[in-house]
Amino acid sequence: MDTVNLYYRIKEEGKVVLFEKSNSFTCQMGNIFDSLFLDQTRYIKDIGGNTRTFYPYNGVDVPSSPVVIGTGTTTVQYCDYKLESKITSGITKISSTVYTEDINEGSVKVGEIIVINTTYQNNSATDIQVKEIGFEFNAISSSYVFLGARDNIDYIFRDSSIVAFEYIMEVRL
């Protein structure tokens, strides 16, 4: 059992249709961990490819649409800093949220999960072949966006459907 597990999950009308272990956090997120666990400055690339200086006391937050999807097919690399081809039109964000749940074994609490959710509707008038998924976060200031994870997937986002795309971070004994 890993100690910090990252998963992605897709739900159609509340029903889970895809649930997989994520490849990993990107090195952008790794550098944030470095900074926060060493109290040292690190350099991270934003989704525009610009190198930004991250100080350990810089803020980190969740953007309005944290989970992002795309059509790019390049194999995931540790230092990916953006989706290869993020879908920015033809879909509408319905909602997004972050919530946590306890993990219990019987009556004993053994961990927690953090769910990062963005729900989109496909209004492109055609099915969309989703080939990549990731989550983004804000750091330094709200104007800078960074990619925290990226995974290759194969999912058909049907026209007019409403689908929840999620990343789940699990910390447990």
Add this chain to the structure above:
Amino acid sequence: MQLFFGIKKDGELIKYEKSKSFVRNAARFFKCRLFGGGRYGFTCTLFAVDSTSFGVTSRTRFNFPDDANTGVFIGNGNSLDWEDYDLTSRLSLTKQSNSFDNQDIVDGSGNLLGRYRSYTTVWKNETGSAVQVTEIGLVMHEADTNKYVLLAKDVFDPITVEDGSTIQPFYQLKTLV
């Protein structure tokens, strides 16, 4: 991201395995520092090893100085609970040093695949008799509040450390594609 722990005795690696876990402090830190904190109504309280509590803020961050209160501590307790804030029973060996190491993981072509981050403390047994080690825990220093916080803990079968021997427990955080 995976957490491992290992133990060297007199310089020889005698144990290396996946850690049982980060504990609740780490989960609270991750979710409140990285994913919006109070904006989503999360409980953002951490507990220091002295049981004092403090809230996670946007300035909360940890470091690993070579001081008396930070390190990979050793003990002879054998319980592990998600809400542990310290080792069950710390041993009073002589602390030699804390160190941190950051190591890239690359493939044969030099492509970066991930990174190891290792936190190590060296202890020497100068008690005059052998001791049994059954638990270790990673205690880091919170830079903004000057608190010391347990982030990970593991228990295992007894390891005997003879008088005059050194024991070198370490935690290793691994991110890898």
